[in-house]
Amino acid sequence: GAVVSQHPSRVICKSGTSVKIECRSLDFQATTMFWYRQFPKQSLMLMATSNEGSKATYEQGVEKDKFLINHASLTLSTLTVTSAHPEDSSFYICSANSWGTRNTEAFFGQGTRLTVV
């Protein structure tokens, strides 16, 4: 199957700082990417839809100014957690769809474990 890579896989940051997470589609062009957050013992919660070349669409209750998403190319989307606080500690996962070729399934990254101290 297609490969989606996230970086970093694990990050620890101080409260008040910003953290950037990258999501790359390695062998296909991803016109749409999705960002999810997952707390322990819970399911994945969709945060936003990222479309190449346009603004992201955020789900209800997700602060767009806190979770900045940039999808500047067909192979890269970034999620920046700004002014991180301990309650932002979570497992962040991206997925990528390829419109027109592999649009029958979404491919997921391995996730990024964020710990804010």
Next chain:
Amino acid sequence: DAKTTQPTSMDCAEGRAANLPCNHSTISGNEYVYWYRQIHSQGPQYIIHGLKNNETNEMASLIITEDRKSSTLILPHATLRDTAVYYCIVRAYNQGGKLIFGQGTELSVKP
């Protein structure tokens, strides 16, 4: 909101078939049934999807009822590495649509 209902947890003996049910009684005519699984602390992995016919691939089989209101994922010979949370999701095809995850079924394969 998720449009599927799954049992919270299931056990299966190693080497036996694991049958995971899913109810999706409000599924629309253009919506497919997708199955993903998530092994602890990893991203979800695609397993299989179908519209109305039964499907089989190297990982699993998907049986969809004639009225499409429910389906069953079958892992024919479960191994310990199949221990994971299994998610049944309905999604419209060809829309690049987002996947909305429910709570899934936590499958434990035991020796």
